[in-house]
Amino acid sequence: TPDPLITEVQDWASGLGDGVDATPYGLPIQFEQDVVRRNVEWLTADTISSINFTPIHALDGTITPQGCAFERHHSGAIELRKEDYRLMINGLVDTPLVFSYADLERFPRENRVYFCECAANSGMEWAGAQLNGAQFTHGMIHNMEYSGVSLRSLLEEAGLAAAGDFKDKWVYVEGADASSNGRSIPLEKALDDVLVAFKANGEALRKEHGYPVRLVVPGWEGNMWIKWLRRIEVMDGPVESREETSKYTDTMADGSARKWTWEMDAKSVVTSPSPQSHITHGSGPLVITGLAWSGRGSITGVDVSIDGGKTWTEARLGAPGVDKALARFYLDVNWDGSEMLLQSRARDSAGYVQPTKAELREVRGLNSIYHNNAIQTWWVKANGEAENVEVS
Amino acid sequence: GTYGLGRPALPEEIAAWNIDVSPDGTGLPVGSGDALTGEEVFAEKCAVCHGDFAEGVDNWPKLAGGQGTLDHEDPLKTVGSYWPYLSTTWDYVNRSMPFGAAQTLEPDEVYAIVAYILYSNDLVDEDFVLSNETFADVTLPNAEGFFVDDRLQSEAHFWKPEPCMADCKDSVEITMRARVLDVTPEETVATEAVVKEAAAEPVAAEPVVEAAAEPVVEAVALDPELVAKGAKVFKKCKACHKVGEGAKNSTGPILNGIFGATAGMVEGFKYSKPMLAAGEDGLVWDEEALAAFLTKPRKFMKGTKMSFAGLRKERDIEAVVSYLRSFD
Incomplete structure (x- = not known):
């Protein structure tokens, strides 16, 4: 059937939009209003001394807009x-x-x-x-x-x-x-x-x-x-x-x-698909994407695994790694619709390779809070939904 | 200098800002305070968040206890169990506390509070006097508990010339799921609320501040300048009290509609007994009652949980009451 969005004249194709001075300083269009910082209330006693989180699952590229960049x-x-x-x-x-x-x-x-x-x-x-x-x-x-x-x-x-x-x-x-x-x-x-x-x-x-x-x-x-x-x-x-x-x-x-653990070690995460960014299009072409960074230099490569770390494929960097800045990576796959245990692993110009949770815990135990740069796993189910899990 | 920019800092200016205290006590002002005095100051200025015995209220930090737990699961890190230097406690109390009234303590009060924190941790007796002279005598239990970043050695194996690409492990099992814990904030709710709001109010791009201020002025005909001034005064209250849309009880009750309300009636807040009794006796928060309470909270109501010292200026009280009325 023909698409009425094409065959019928839509309001926006006939009437007028906003004039130039409608928003002297603009905000994102209303359809993007869920791309916002979020807080985890149980973490702290009061929002005045607290932290919120950048919606990295909904952004692309590397630059974070100030309006949704985390606050502490x-x-x-x-x-x-x-x-x-x-x-x-x-x-x-x-x-x-x-x-x-x-x-x-x-x-x-x-x-x-x-x-x-x-x-x-x-x-x-x-x-x-x-x-x-x-x-x-x-x-x-x-x-x-x-x-x-x-x-x-x-x-x-x-x-x-x-x-x-x-x-x-x-x-x-x-x-x-x-x-x-x-x-x-x-x-x-x-x-x-x-x-x-x-x-x-x-x-x-x-x-x-x-x-x-x-x-x-x-x-x-x-x-x-x-x-x-x-x-x-x-x-x-x-x-x-x-x-x-x-x-x-x-x-x-x-x-x-x-103490004095100042440098942030190399780290990465798949931002999509991820638990807030499920696959909604079914099997076929799928863009796996995420962010990688290192406080010791630039990102030289990112590997992606869809089987929980058994095998790895080198992803493509959106642009060459920049010293101590975020890098965006992409892996374009043809998803067969089966479950994935999705991971990413960053490598930096210092020769450091992002460790697994087990590797980190082996050195530091379970009681740390800060400087967790371990490999993250998303369990992507056959229906496209993703969940934060740990794997052996 | 190379560019001739800036001007020399005056000695008085340096003295006003250069208040940091180093582990050896450099930077400490002359003064003293004992643990017993500290207990009183602490009860008045700190206990609302940190508890009468420095044991912490709700999610606010515990300052005492935890010794011997650092190698346990979920170690309790307090001044007594974890902090390596007493100077850190002195410096932090002096520069950052009380929360919402920073840099209002006299040196003797800081000495007394720190002495009480030591006493709460069973590190000194109740008659102990902390001063710039006795300071160096105190060593905290975990002074030797820290070592300098050794990742380049202890984690040298994370530097790998050729990371594994295939057959890296035999099997992979899911060992833990976030959904089982179910502690993630519910995002779908937030999204729906935002979308609804957007639909109801097509001019969503209007600055939020304006949208909130306008109906206020129309509804109660308050002096907008006074309301604005009150918003500034309210910063002193914000650490404990929330007001406005979406406000929730925290250390103090929410203050929406407080003007004209009966005392002790905010739902879900645990009031002191005297506050509840006053409400039952018919105390209503009108202009006069609010002014009296805000001038000297604990004189107006003996036994109130509100540890705030009070607003000195009449004009500030008038302003903050106007501000609160704007949320009726």
Whole structure:
């Protein structure tokens, strides 16, 4: 039968649409309103000190739109005007300085794409399969193009002669919000590739991502990417703040804990098909796609398994891997309609291969929360529905 | 500097922001406080979330207990069982607590609170006085419990020149399913709600703030400036109270329609006995009662669970009441 959507004149083909000023700043069309950040209520006591998740199951490409990029606040997202913004550099510098927002705009600028992953991403999956969806298991990640100035240029403006030997020196970085979340970073990293960013994906940072200025610490855990950045202190040791001792440390089976686990190891996940993105078209051509990233370099390849890790096929990267940024992979298959145990395995330029859950647990035990970069399995059933499972 | 940008930071400015405390005590201000005093301060400013004995309320962090559990399943990580440095506790309480009123504590209060946390963990006696001088005498039980990232050695086998591509294992069985646990937020509900909302309101692209503010002003003819000011004042209340569409009880009851309501009547919230009794005696939250309560909560109602110290400025109270009325 002929399709009435073709044979009959539709309203949109006859009447008029919105004028140019209908949405001076647009939102996604209403049909995409389920592509939103989501929260897992039982995780935290209050949304003010909590986290939500990027809808990675519904996105494609590599850039995360700011409006659905995950949020993590410790005392809520604050409103800080550019006019009220101050950045202080003090400690072991020649001249402690205060910069205004306008000052920052006058330093030479850089543009870089980096992923930001919370160290707790996939943390709920340490002891077993728990949350049913890539958004919830792997959604504490986003990937944006940042515009800003290098932290090196700001530190050099204050002068580092007073710091002496850089090797054993640190910077302590903190935010302007009520939590004033603070972290210690080795000075060598601070001088390497850390950015003081004020734009993301071409526009001002969103309030929830630290407007007007945040720190970008490429490849390292998201908690170090201080939002509402207000102070940088050059020090001769780490502060050992709450977020680098009681949190973001990895508890081993024997009760000891690993600290300073800053680099986010190579990791990947199939975003579709996945539990929130079932196969609805039946057998035949199927696009298997997902994301891969590494804090130690660029993604050089991703392998996909449909049989729970017995055999692997190299997937195609949407574009060559970028240093410390998300890579998109595709595997185009002809699905025969039978069950799949779908996995992906990332490889990076450092030669690291994403481990299985069993491999990780063998080293770290079951009591960790942070830095779970294990291979994820989706059980895709014959009806196209997918579920988060663990396999032997 | 290379560019001549920025200006020298003044000593007063550095002193105001440079408050971090290092493990050896560098950065501590002069001051002191004992555990018993700390118990009182803690009861007033911390217990609403962390419990009278630092045992934690609901999902809020437990600060005491857990010693000897780090090698067990689900270890309990507290100041006593896990935190390596006392400086971390002092620094965190001083810079980030109380939740919603950060950086309002005097140094002596911080010393007292930290002394009480030590006491709650059976690490000091009740007459123990923590000061910038006794600070170095305290070593936390898990001080030696941490080691620096050794992944390059202990996980060196994850660097593989040629990962397995075929015949990597003999058999594969499903060993665990997420659906069995059933703890995933129900997404279909959220999706349906969004779609319905979109259908009912074709101008979905309007900024949400405007949509919420407009009916408010029309409904009760409140001074919009005062309501806006009240929204700012309400930030002090937000840690415990939710208001507006979709608000739920948390540490405090939701405040939708609180103006003109009888005290202690929000469904599903566990009030203190005095609050319930006041409601039964007919206490209604009118302008006067709210103002009295918000000025000094615990003077107005002895025994209330609300640990808030009170709003000093009359204008703030007026504003926050206007703001709350906008949710009638």
